[in-house]
Amino acid sequence: MYIPTQFQVTDLDEIHRFIEDYGFGMILSDSLTGTHLPFILDKNEGEFGTLYGHFARANPHWKVLAEKTALIVFQGPHAYISPTWYQSTPNVPTWNYTAVHAYGNVTVLPETDVVEVMEKTVKYYEPAVWRDQSVMPDSYREKLQKAIVVCKITLTKLEAQYKLGQHKKANDQQGVASSLSQQTDVDPMSLYQFMQKKQLGIGK
Template sequence: MYIPKAFEVNDKTKLVNFIKDNSFGILFSQEESGPLATHLPFLMDEKTGDNGVLVGHMAKQNPHWHKLNGKEVLVVFPGPHAYISASWYNEPNTVPTWNYVAVHVYGTVRIIDKKEEMVERMEKTVHFYESSMPSPWNAKFDDEFIDRLMNGIVVFEISINKMQGKWKLSQNHSVQKATKRY
């Protein structure tokens, strides 16, 4: 990702918190047949490994997972974005732009095939997403119905090699010169 210095965010805590708050990402990989992308929820575990891991899962019927084990991938976490009109700035030589926040995560995939590990990752994922609910759903992974569903997914983790953050929020324009707000 191209990141001019004014828009670069390197603070690991900010990047981790952004991923947790915007955890529906896009997993990209390159295959012989071309690029693949899958939209998935991810669980950020910053305490595992040197740089943390992302935990994810997808349908076993999705062919994207077939060649992912050991492969380097990119996960993009998009955040808020907005069109910015040049008319909002009371200064010459401005053009429209787009403000946005995004984090890119690069890492290596490990397919988790042991049932106990799969259940542990899915329990943590369900807990993360349900914890803010007034009456959180409690998955019973020993239930026959849930067990059948577990057989239809592939659970994986991505060991993070690098994270990049870009907060492009008109930092290159003076606040005093802006005439309108978004």
């Protein structure tokens, strides 16, 4: 990923938090095939952390990825930025965004690990559901588990970029932040909230 210096994020803890917050990623193989999956991060396993995910057994992509290197793309808040939002001129329309590219080695795990990976995944997003028999009875869960393949990706490299207008003058950053805060669509509002939380691209 091309990352201008002013947008680069290198703090490992920050990158891990991003992956945990925006864990629905796309895993890509050298066959130019992509699969969209939720991932669970074990940040204490390996130098850069380890991702766990699951495929539908019917999806042939997991066979292509086995024992190979893959790229997983995590997309965070993003939105269109109008040139009219800046205080200075001239400017061009652009798109501000946040993203992490995670590279790692894929290992397909044995069937005996399916329950553990699925339990971690479900508990991360909605802990009460895993043992709620009225929602997901044991017999139903066991049937679904047979249709799933789980894998882990041992991460070898992480690239992260927050393109939020940090290179702009403070009054231009403030103009963008103010305009984003007045939008009603989900994307610009999410981007504004991210900028506020991280104190980036909002001027000083």
